Amino acid sequence: MPDQRPANPLALAVLGLLLERPLHPHAMAAALRERGLDRAFKLTTGSLYDTVRALRRDGWIEPAATEQPGARPARTVYRHTAEGARLFTAWLDELIRQPAAEYPKFLSAVSYLGALGPVRAAAALRERAAALRAGIEEGGRAHRAALEVHGAPRLFVIEAEYAQAMAAAELAWAERIAGEIEDGTLEWPGGHR
Structure with missing residues (x-):
């Protein structure tokens, strides 16, 4: 083989x-x-x-x-x-x-966040944050059900903990950047405000 x-x-x-x-x-x-x-x-x-x-x-x-x-x-x-x-x-x-290069679409899109303008960029990030928050809540319920209801050993669903941690980190980042756009601390070229 x-x-x-x-x-x-x-x-x-x-x-x-x-x-x-x-x-x-x-x-x-x-x-x-x-x-x-x-x-x-x-x-x-x-x-x-x-x-x-x-x-x-x-x-x-x-x-x-x-x-x-x-x-x-x-x-x-x-x-x-x-x-x-x-x-x-x-x-x-x-x-x-071995960490490997992965090519998520979101990372590609963030590269051009400025094209949206500050108002639209902040709104898009806030909407993403809301979707991430909902996903984190649903993922938490599914993880608890796998452990408590279905009796899966934690090791067999450890990837859900990783996914939750990654989603929480992305949520924190999206909220922070949206806040920086909204309060003007993230400088926007071209005089947009």
Whole structure:
């Protein structure tokens, strides 16, 4: 099996779930949604099945069993291959240790914040701050539910804590910059006020 990493980030989520126990794709989707990971990964039925097929084709995972509950169609349950598990943990180790350049759209947009003018820029940042605040509240509820209602070990939902911390930092920044625009401490070229 080549040490080629999957291109789709959803593969990380699938491989991570399979560390816990073998699953069929329908159960994978349910677990990802239950844990709020559908906000971190683009999750559609098609993308999930495509990812599972690619991981199987490339030798990362293999069928473990087939289930057929009642009159429903048969479902293939997947697990890591030994080599897939080794490569997955090596990939995770690298991703966690090495910061990598990421290209978020918001960072690109902030580069041209001045084009909006001060009033519109401050209003846009305030609106983003409100959306971030709502997302933080919803994320907190989902995280608590995963821990308290569904009994997920904290380690299995630790990414939600990271997402909350990043959203809180972005919220603080957006509010600070909006305030600086509104009180005039962020200088605007061209005499805008």
